[in-house]
Amino acid sequence: MKIAVVAANGKAGQAIVEEALKRGLDVTAIVRSKNKSKANKVIEKDLFDLTKEDLSDFDVVVDAFGAWSEDQLHLHSVSQKHLADLLSGTEKRLMIVGGAGSLYINPEHTVQLVDTPEFPEIFKPLANAQRQTLAEIRERKDVKWTFVSPAADFQADGQRSGHYILAGEEFTVNDNGQSTISYADYAIGFVDEIENGRHIQERISLIGK
8 A cells, every 4th residue: 555645844744654654555755845854765755746657556645735824724725626636537535634623513503513502712723624624524525535633732742542432423522521632642543544445425523541
């Protein structure tokens, strides 16, 4: 299995590259500037300049793109659409690093976490941008996508416990009543999904035990 990790220089991208390499998978980092990940195979090219030919050798393409400033949040949608268009009509899978704000908090799936009073105002613009990307990718029946949301507390420097809980569309907490996961444990669940491909055209979520 050949995997391309787009935006591999980001923290999530680096964690996914590292986890995939630990399992002996064939990983290529796609980065805009000098490679910071542990991948030995590298394509140095801007995401928006990628072509179908660039991705032709891969079985799975990971979209780990992230933008944080408000003037660039729209690029979540633009970048996801670009990658989806490149993979349209193929057997290649698109694995998307998503956000937690779009998780539902009720069984009717009418209210999302970002809409609750407790959701921090500072994170709402990013959460809304990621909610939009989920809504947009749901409309793509021509792409084998999987959208992977982390827990609400997504810890870049958290420890690798080696364990996680696989959940679905709804906001979930662990036995301690917490919704938290380290990037390292998220990467374990993410690469598990890369390997088993059990949730095509679905959103899943991962939380730490």
